[in-house]
Amino acid sequence: MKRHLRADQRELLLRTALEARDRAYAPYSRYAVGAALLSVNGALYSGCNIENAAYPVTICAERVAVFKAVSEGQREHLAIAVVTEDGGSPCGSCRQVLAEFGLDTIVILADGQGNVRLETDVRELLPNAFTPANLQKKG
Ligand SMILES: [Zn+2]
Numbered sequence: 001m002k003r004h005l006r007a008d009q010r011e012l013l014l015r016t017a018l019e020a021r022d023r024a025y026a027p028y029s030r031y032a033v034g035a036a037l038l039s040v041n042g043a044l045y046s047g048c049n050i051e052n053a054a055y056p057v058t059i060c061a062e063r064v065a066v067f068k069a070v071s072e073g074q075r076e077h078l079a080i081a082v083v084t085e086d087g088g089s090p091c092g093s094c095r096q097v098l099a100e101f102g103l104d105t106i107v108i109l110a111d112g113q114g115n116v117r118l119e120t121d122v123r124e125l126l127p128n129a130f131t132p133a134n135l136q137k138k139g
Helices: 007-021 061-071 092-100
Strands: 034-039 044-048 077-083 106-110 116-121
Touching (some): 007 034, 007 061, 007 077, 007 106, 034 061, 061 092
């Protein structure tokens, strides 16, 4: 079901993602990312990318936000805002993690000044997604 985001919710998400971006730990890529996730019940979770000297264990801002929410019991999300220098799009791993918790989650991509570059949803970002529905028992 198509979700609707109010203007004040969009503002809150963008502001929170911009603030989270300031906390990014990205000494290697120097590509700071901030995310903010709004659950359907109104709870807000922020995330930033956290890199590591052992590069593969780095984690993206989007997944930090989703994992914080899920670990607090929030699995249904209205929208996520992601802020990067150039309005970059979530990586494949983050798209898959977002898809796990709902293809209808709205995704807002903004640049470092908070200008929205794209507003879409997970279904559009990850067409033909492999989801929990694929693993449901038949019959
Ligand atoms: Zn990612």
